[in-house]
Amino acid sequence: MELTKREEPLLRPAAALVLLLCVSGMRAETARYSAPEEAERGSFVANIAKDLGLTGEELSARQVRLVPEGEKQYLQLNQHSGDLVVRERMDREELCGQNEPCLVRFEVLLESPLQSFRAEVSLTDINDHSPVFLNKEIVLKIPESAVPEARFLLESAQDPDVGNNSLQHYSISSNEYFRIYTRRRSDGRRYAELVLDRALDREQQAEIAFTITAVDGGSPPRSGTALIRVVVLDVNDNAPVFSRSLYKVPLLENSSQDTFVVAVSARDLDSGTNGEIAYSIVQNSEENRHTFKINPESGQIRLKKSVDYEETKTYEIDVQATDGGGLSAHCKVQVQVQDVNDNAPEVIITSLTSTLSEAAPPNTVVALFNVRDRDSGDNGRVSCELPGEQPFSITLLPADAYALVTSEELDREEVAEYNVTVRARDQGSPALTTSKTLLVRLIDVNDNAPTFAQAVYTMMLSENEPAGKSLGRLTATDADAGKNARVRYALDPPPPGATSAASFVSVDAESGTVRALRPLDYEEVRAFEVTVRAADGGSPPLSAQAVLRVVVRDENDNAPVVLHPPPDSSAAAGELVPRWARADYLVAKVVAVDADAGQNAWLSYELAKATEPGLFRVGLHSGEVRTARAVSERDAARQRLVVLVRDRGQPPRSATATLGIALVDGFSDAFLQLSHGPAGRQQPQAPEEDLLTTYLIASLACVSSLFLLSVLTFSAAKLCKARLRARLSPPSAPSYGDGDFAADGVDVTGTGTLSPAYRYEVCLTTGSGRSEFQFLRPVLPSLKRSAESGAGQEGEGPCCSQLAGEREGGPGSAAPPAVPPPGWPAAGRVHA
Numbered sequence: 001m002e003l004t005k006r007e008e009p010l011l012r013p014a015a016a017l018v019l020l021l022c023v024s025g026m027r028a029e030t031a032r033y034s035a036p037e038e039a040e041r042g043s044f045v046a047n048i049a050k051d052l053g054l055t056g057e058e059l060s061a062r063q064v065r066l067v068p069e070g071e072k073q074y075l076q077l078n079q080h081s082g083d084l085v086v087r088e089r090m091d092r093e094e095l096c097g098q099n100e101p102c103l104v105r106f107e108v109l110l111e112s113p114l115q116s117f118r119a120e121v122s123l124t125d126i127n128d129h130s131p132v133f134l135n136k137e138i139v140l141k142i143p144e145s146a147v148p149e150a151r152f153l154l155e156s157a158q159d160p161d162v163g164n165n166s167l168q169h170y171s172i173s174s175n176e177y178f179r180i181y182t183r184r185r186s187d188g189r190r191y192a193e194l195v196l197d198r199a200l201d202r203e204q205q206a207e208i209a210f211t212i213t214a215v216d217g218g219s220p221p222r223s224g225t226a227l228i229r230v231v232v233l234d235v236n237d238n239a240p241v242f243s244r245s246l247y248k249v250p251l252l253e254n255s256s257q258d259t260f261v262v263a264v265s266a267r268d269l270d271s272g273t274n275g276e277i278a279y280s281i282v283q284n285s286e287e288n289r290h291t292f293k294i295n296p297e298s299g300q301i302r303l304k305k306s307v308d309y310e311e312t313k314t315y316e317i318d319v320q321a322t323d324g325g326g327l328s329a330h331c332k333v334q335v336q337v338q339d340v341n342d343n344a345p346e347v348i349i350t351s352l353t354s355t356l357s358e359a360a361p362p363n364t365v366v367a368l369f370n371v372r373d374r375d376s377g378d379n380g381r382v383s384c385e386l387p388g389e390q391p392f393s394i395t396l397l398p399a400d401a402y403a404l405v406t407s408e409e410l411d412r413e414e415v416a417e418y419n420v421t422v423r424a425r426d427q428g429s430p431a432l433t434t435s436k437t438l439l440v441r442l443i444d445v446n447d448n449a450p451t452f453a454q455a456v457y458t459m460m461l462s463e464n465e466p467a468g469k470s471l472g473r474l475t476a477t478d479a480d481a482g483k484n485a486r487v488r489y490a491l492d493p494p495p496p497g498a499t500s501a502a503s504f505v506s507v508d509a510e511s512g513t514v515r516a517l518r519p520l521d522y523e524e525v526r527a528f529e530v531t532v533r534a535a536d537g538g539s540p541p542l543s544a545q546a547v548l549r550v551v552v553r554d555e556n557d558n559a560p561v562v563l564h565p566p567p568d569s570s571a572a573a574g575e576l577v578p579r580w581a582r583a584d585y586l587v588a589k590v591v592a593v594d595a596d597a598g599q600n601a602w603l604s605y606e607l608a609k610a611t612e613p614g615l616f617r618v619g620l621h622s623g624e625v626r627t628a629r630a631v632s633e634r635d636a637a638r639q640r641l642v643v644l645v646r647d648r649g650q651p652p653r654s655a656t657a658t659l660g661i662a663l664v665d666g667f668s669d670a671f672l673q674l675s676h677g678p679a680g681r682q683q684p685q686a687p688e689e690d691l692l693t694t695y696l697i698a699s700l701a702c703v704s705s706l707f708l709l710s711v712l713t714f715s716a717a718k719l720c721k722a723r724l725r726a727r728l729s730p731p732s733a734p735s736y737g738d739g740d741f742a743a744d745g746v747d748v749t750g751t752g753t754l755s756p757a758y759r760y761e762v763c764l765t766t767g768s769g770r771s772e773f774q775f776l777r778p779v780l781p782s783l784k785r786s787a788e789s790g791a792g793q794e795g796e797g798p799c800c801s802q803l804a805g806e807r808e809g810g811p812g813s814a815a816p817p818a819v820p821p822p823g824w825p826a827a828g829r830v831h832a
Contacts (some may be wrong), residue, residue, distance in 0.1 A: 030399070031108075031119035033084065035125050039094035042085050045075065045121060048108060049082020053511030056080050062110045067350045069105040076122065077108075086520055092123040093160040100162050107350050107370075114365055118352055118399055127165040127218025131157040133226035134283055138212070140194070141326035152194040153318065153330050154180075156284040157214035159222050164217035166190075172228070173211040180212065182732040191284060194228070202232040203570075209831055210516075229675070234326025236439040238269040240277050247333040253309040253340045259291065264299040266321035282318035282330070292317055292335075301333060308341040310374040341379035341428025344638040346372050347436035350401075358412040358442045366392065367404040367438055371424045379428035392420055392440075403440065412442040413479040424623035446484040446538025450476040452546040459514060462553045467515075471505065474512035476544060483537035487512075492531035492545065501528040505550060514548065522554040523595045532552055556649025557597040562657040574692075575662025577639075581631045587616065590623040590657045592645040600649040608656060609642035616661075621753060625659060637663050660692070 033046045049059045059077045076087040096102035100125040109116045138155055138257070159167040169182040170192035177200060181193045192212065200208075208230040215223045226569040242264060268275040279299040283289045292315070294301045301317065313474070315335040322328040351554040353367040373380040383393050384402055393407040404420065418440045425433045452474070459471040478485040489507045494500045504525070506515050512534075528550055535543035565588075573589045605623040612614055613636055617628040625641065639661040646654040 004273070010089040020232070020455065026443040029381065031117060033119065033121045035090075035121050036085065036138040037090050037102075037123045038128060039086045039090065041087065041089065045084040045086065045556045047082050048077060048119075049083050052082075054082070056082055057093050062112050066210070067109060067110050067116075069090070069107075069348070073106075074104055075106060090123055092125050092162075093129065095123065098160070098162060102162075109351050109368075114368070116349065116368055117402070121497065125159055125162050125165050127216060127222055129160045129165075129216075129753055130222035131159040131167045131214035131216055131224035133157045133214065133224055133290075134286070135226065137227045137229060140201060140228065140230045141233050141322075142230055143326055144200045145235040145237065146196055146200060148198055150450045150451075151181075151335040152196070152328075153281060153282060153320070154192040154212065154228070155226075156191045157226075159214070159216050159224075161218070162215060163824070166216055167214050168221075169466065171213045171215065173213075175208060175210045177208055178210070178230070187314070187316060189284070191318075197599055202234060206232050208232070210652075214814045221624050221629065227364075231326075233326040236270060236323065236327045238274070238323075239327035240266040240268040240321040240323050240329040242266040242329055242331040242589050243322060244317075245331050248336065249333060250336050250338050251307060253307055255303055255306055255750055257303055257305055259303045261301040261303060261305075261335060262333055263303065264294075264319050264321070264331055264333065266331070268321075268323040268327070269326060270323060274327075276324040277321045278323075280320050282320050284316075284318050286316060287312065288317055291315065292817060294319065302450055307337050309337045309376070310343065313337050319414060331572075339376050339379055341375055341426065341430070341432055343374040343379075344432040345382045345424035345426050346370070346374075347384075347422055347424050347434055349436065349438070352438060354439050355443050356406075356412045357443045357445060358447075360406055360410060362406050362408055363404050364406045364422075366406065366440055368397075368401065369404070369422065369436070369533075370401050372400070373426050374428065375428065379426055381427045382424050385423050385425070387421055387423055390418060390420060392418070394422070404811060405770070410442055412444050412481065413448060415442070416481070434706045438505050444481040444484050446480055446536065446540075448479040448484075450478045450487045450534040450544045452535050452544055453475045454546065456547045456549060458549045459553060460553050461516060461520065462550050464519045464557055465516055465554045467518050469516045470551065471514040474507065474514065474532055474534075474546065474548065476512065477547070478536050480536065480538065486537040487534050488537070490533050490535070492533050500750075501530045501550075504528060505530065505548070507532055508546075512629065520552050522552045523558065525552055527551045532558035554600055556600040556647060556651070556653055558600075559653035560592045560594045560645040560647055560655040562645060562655055563593060564589040565657055565659060567657070575625075576664055577627070577631060578632050579633065579635075579663050579665055581627055582657055583627055583629050585627040585631075587625045587627065587661060588659055590618070590625065590643045590645065590659070592623065592655065592657070594647050596647065596649065600647055602648040604646050606644050606646070607641065608644035609640075611636055611639045611641075613640065616641055630715045631663055635663055 029047075031051065035043070035045045048064075049056055052059070054062075056079075059082050064077060064079055064082075066073065066075060066077050074086065074088045074090050075084055077084055090104065095104070102125075103120045104123060105118065105120045107116050107118055107340055133155065140152055142150075142152065154170075157167055157170075159165075167189065167190050170180050171177065172180045172194075175778065177197055178197050178198055181195055182190050183193055186428050192214075208528055210228055212226050213223050213225045215221050243266070247262050247264060251259075263462060264279060266277055266279070278296045279294050279298060281288065281292060281294050281301075291304055293304050293306065299321075301319070301320070307315070307345050314337065315333075315334065317333040319331050319333055321330075348370045349367060350370060353366050356364070356366060371382045371384060373382050386394060389409060391406055391408040394403055395403045395405055397403055402422075403577050404422065407711050420438045421439055422436045422438065423433055424436075425431050453476070457472070457474055461469070461471050474489060474561045476487050476489070478487055488509045489506075489512045490509060491502050491507055493502070504517055504520060506517050507513070508515070530550075532546050532548050533543050534546070535541045577585065577587055581587075590605060592603055592605075594603055603623075604620050605618045606620065607613075607618045608614065614628055615631070615635060616625055616639070618625055623643070623645070625643070641659040641661065643657045643659065644654055645657060646652050664808060689802060
């Protein structure tokens with residue numbers, strides 16, 4: 001792709017980049033480039049990456065960017081290729097006017113590490129303006145008496161371009177009377193003087209007209225024309241003469257409008273109208289025309305507007321004095337604008353780290369900035385300071401650059417953000433200052449553990465509260481911010497072997513709310529402790545511990561329990577009271593307990609029901625049952641009392657105890673009542689007497705069992721001895737079977753010994769109030785069936801047990817005699 005002629009200068013930087021010194025991350029010298037004005041958008045200016053010795057990837061990784069000096073950014077940087085290109089069209093005349101050189105300044109910032117250097121692009125002028133005369137027709141009045149070589153100052157043409165592109169020379173069209181010379185002022189501007197070649201003759205030609213052309217030095221050159229009309233006047237012998245050809249006047253900048261500058265003076269030796277002088281300013285520039293005015297009569301020059309030293313330091317004014325005859329003279333007024341300290345310093349932030357870690361070490365760079373003052377001399381010398389006490393300081397860098405750095409360690413928990421004020425002060429009189437406030441926020445680091453408001457939290461929980469009941473809330477705070485301050489709560493597991501209370505309560509991880517996991521029973525668990533840990537969300541997390549003590553509050557959920565008299569006992573087995581008992585006789589004591597605590601376990605006793613309401617009373621707090629009066633003969637023998645036991649809870653709970661009381665004359669009578677009471681089955685018994693009857697029956701059964709056991713033991717011993725004797729008899733003795741007797745058996749009467757071949761029946765009879773044993777007669781085999789049937793007819797009771805003694809032998813033994821041995825009783829009873 002071919003480059004146009006206009007684009008070719010863009011590839012030639014005006015100056016090479018010189019970056020030799022690096023102090024504290026700053027480049028000391030300025031890189032200079034060149035670009036033509038009015039360049040198209042995207043036009044190439046230079047390759048910064050190449051000048052820095054970096055590749056495009058390195059440039060992109062270091063996040064290079066441009067910071068313009070002014071408000072508008074005319075250039076931009078391609079971060080991938082490193083090319084500096086035109087972003088907006090730049091008009092040199094609009095940006096700099098007639099000042100030369102015209103520079104567009106900016107800074108190049110690199111990060112990782114933070115570096116910056118200054119750069120400037122010099123705008124080269126192109127010939128885009130033609131010279132222009134303010135008046136298209138210039139009228140000169142020249143007397144006919146003017147001598148050849150007389151010079152006449154012409155109005156200058158205006159060309160905003162500079163250098164070779166500015167106005168270079170003037171020319172006039174061909175005529176017989178005049179030629180033109182191009183002169184140069186001290187400021188480099190060119191003006192024209194018209195020179196008379198030969199004498200004028202008003203009578204021959206009263207008016208002469210020709211054109212003047214102003215030509216610049218561009219390629220191709222541009223020009224502007226105007227018409228000069230010379231009016232030939234009648235003779236005027238004397239021209240005005242100025243007292244001085246050059247007036248040098250100092251003028252303070254910022255002088256107000258209509259401020260007096262200087263008064264020029266000229267005189268004319270002629271008289272009459274030819275001696276009357278009028279002053280005027282030859283408009284040699286547009287700036288002079290808008291800045292100064294002159295009184296045509298007095299010659300006083302005054303300001304039309306205030307002047308600014310920073311814009312224009314020197315003004316050169318051409319003043320013309322013209323008499324009534326048309327003769328004129330010229331002088332120069334040079335106004336030197338004196339600087340006034342009217343510009344406060346400017347603080348330009350080139351780089352700012354708005355967020356900074358609180359763990360940043362001292363001398364960490366927070367911001368880079370430049371300071372400039374448009375004034376000159378002492379008015380433009382600037383110093384920087386930080387008012388107040390803050391953990392920051394200012395470090396001076398080359399090229400009038402400064403760095404804001406940390407001077408000590410930071411703590412976000414003490415100060416979360418800083419408003420750092422940078423104050424720039426010049427050395428003018430009076431001094432002017434400018435302040436720039438930078439907001440620096442500190443990024444939190446997890447350097448603070450959570451803190452509980454209390455080391456031990458005590459919460460109350462009523463027993464039997466349902467699961468999910470809120471007990472209270474734990475509160476832990478963390479001085480950090482963000483996730484480092486987000487506190488989560490949890491229960492610590494118990495040590496090995498310890499009982500876990502985590503099954504009783506839970507802690508909400510976010511809010512710290514403590515809730516019950518299940519109903520608790522005060523009688524089982526009265527208080528417990530758990531360890532709660534609060535951990536923040538940092539990395540690594542920090543934590544703190546607190547002890548949660550839960551005290552279970554007793555509720556009246558248990559009724560009193562009566563221990564005496566037992567609730568399952570019969571009222572008949574109660575207390576015995578003699579009939580001679582006096583008032584306040586202690587009958588019994590009701591004993592009751594309540595599993596609750598406090599006033600819920602305070603018991604009171606009262607008599608709820610009684611057979612004789614006025615006979616007995618109950619102690620309110622002791623539970624003792626005493627006689628309220630002496631027992632009389634009219635009182636019933638059996639008394640039944642119902643005692644109400646009540647606790648002090650809300651609502652109260654109660655239980656009852658039933659006492660059976662027997663009024664007796666003596667304890668033997670009481671024993672007979674207790675023994676014969678249950679015998680009469682037809683007599684109805686009261687429910688309260690059932691327990692006493694049961695105790696009596698059990699006692700009699702035990703005594704009867706012991707007696708029966710003794711009889712059985714005695715009988716067994718006798719039988720064993722008989723069998724032993726039979727075994728020790730002569731071996732020739734015949735053997736008998738079951739129920740058989742030998743024909744040669746020994747008579748009992750003769751030996752006094754009972755034959756072992758007999759069987760005996762022992763029966764326990766029932767149906768009477770006394771226990772007794774009955775021994776029946778021996779049963780022979782031949783009489784066994786008849787004996788059984790006879791027993792049934794006689795109405796004897798069933799046999800309870802049998803004791804038999806048999807002689808060894810088989811069923812073939814001889815039958816015993818049919819009659820019992822002599823002396824054996826037919827039947828016998830043994831009473832227990």
